[in-house]
Amino acid sequence: MKVYINGTFYEKEEAKISVFDHGFLYGDGVFEGIRSYNRRVFKLREHINRLFNSAKAIMLEIPYTKEEIEKAIIETLKINNLSDAYIRVVVSRGVGDLGLDPRKCKAPSLVIITDKIVLYPQEFYEKGLEVITVSTRRNLPSAIDPAIKSLNYLNNIFAKIEAIRAGCEEAVMLNKDGYVAECTGDNIFIIKNNILITPPTYIGVLPGITRETVIEIAKNKLKLLVKEEPFTVYSIYTADECFLTGTAAEVIPVVKVDNRIINNGLPGEITKQIIKEFKELTLTTGVPY
Numbered sequence: 001m002k003v004y005i006n007g008t009f010y011e012k013e014e015a016k017i018s019v020f021d022h023g024f025l026y027g028d029g030v031f032e033g034i035r036s037y038n039r040r041v042f043k044l045r046e047h048i049n050r051l052f053n054s055a056k057a058i059m060l061e062i063p064y065t066k067e068e069i070e071k072a073i074i075e076t077l078k079i080n081n082l083s084d085a086y087i088r089v090v091v092s093r094g095v096g097d098l099g100l101d102p103r104k105c106k107a108p109s110l111v112i113i114t115d116k117i118v119l120y121p122q123e124f125y126e127k128g129l130e131v132i133t134v135s136t137r138r139n140l141p142s143a144i145d146p147a148i149k150s151l152n153y154l155n156n157i158f159a160k161i162e163a164i165r166a167g168c169e170e171a172v173m174l175n176k177d178g179y180v181a182e183c184t185g186d187n188i189f190i191i192k193n194n195i196l197i198t199p200p201t202y203i204g205v206l207p208g209i210t211r212e213t214v215i216e217i218a219k220n221k222l223k224l225l226v227k228e229e230p231f232t233v234y235s236i237y238t239a240d241e242c243f244l245t246g247t248a249a250e251v252i253p254v255v256k257v258d259n260r261i262i263n264n265g266l267p268g269e270i271t272k273q274i275i276k277e278f279k280e281l282t283l284t285t286g287v288p289y
């Protein structure tokens, strides 16, 4: 397996970044998780746009154009002969000294790792997931805006640890006011009376690419009313259906929250339709290589 670092391909064992890189020392950098299906990169431009927005927010100037990064991603996929892949793009502040000052970092590091995709067990999709609300609150937008996909994921890791300790795969994170924000690596949706509802991004969530895709499917294909509005866990407990969205998980049904069974405890009918439409999109759209 070959890894791209700053324009050169290295064997996995030789693919190394300096310990003086501020990505390592301070979590100072941004990243994207992208997938390819059937030799097509799904929503490539959307991910690259978000990468550049994240970089802009942390005042990191990426020394490549969007087209150059897209080309490098495709090259990395081809050199590794992957048709279905997980693609990790990382841009860190680069090599500096043992101080916070980003001016000491002269050149950002660009890393592209492509690997086989590790899928969630099929059982989760058929039977649905159990999740719990955790005490770790999602980052304050006025501190580190969750819209930034930064290399500092401690907030989400704390929440993940809480979920694992409770025997769940995913955690529902609230914002500081107690409104449902998102999960550690997924956005959250509920359905009530045929209306699809998801928290608005301003309450402090990552504007997920899968989230946006699902909103489009619901509006255009399923002709559902979609609302982006704040809600509390009570709305999940009493929802007709619930599911999570993310590049890794795609669309995954949730059937139990905080030990409360959602509706009849089975993946919902609308959720199943969304899963079907989403799958179709992943196989028929995307940048071919």
Ligand code: PXG
Pocket (backbone or CB within 6 Å): 033, 034, 156, 182, 183, 184, 185, 186, 187, 206, 207, 208, 209, 210, 211, 245, 246, 247, 248
């Ligand atoms: N919220 C958070 C906090 C995320 O990290 C999402 C929502 C879903 O966004 P997308 O754009 O993927 O629909 C994410 C995405 C990983 C991994 O390896 C994490 C994500 C995506 C892919 C891989 O942990 N997080």
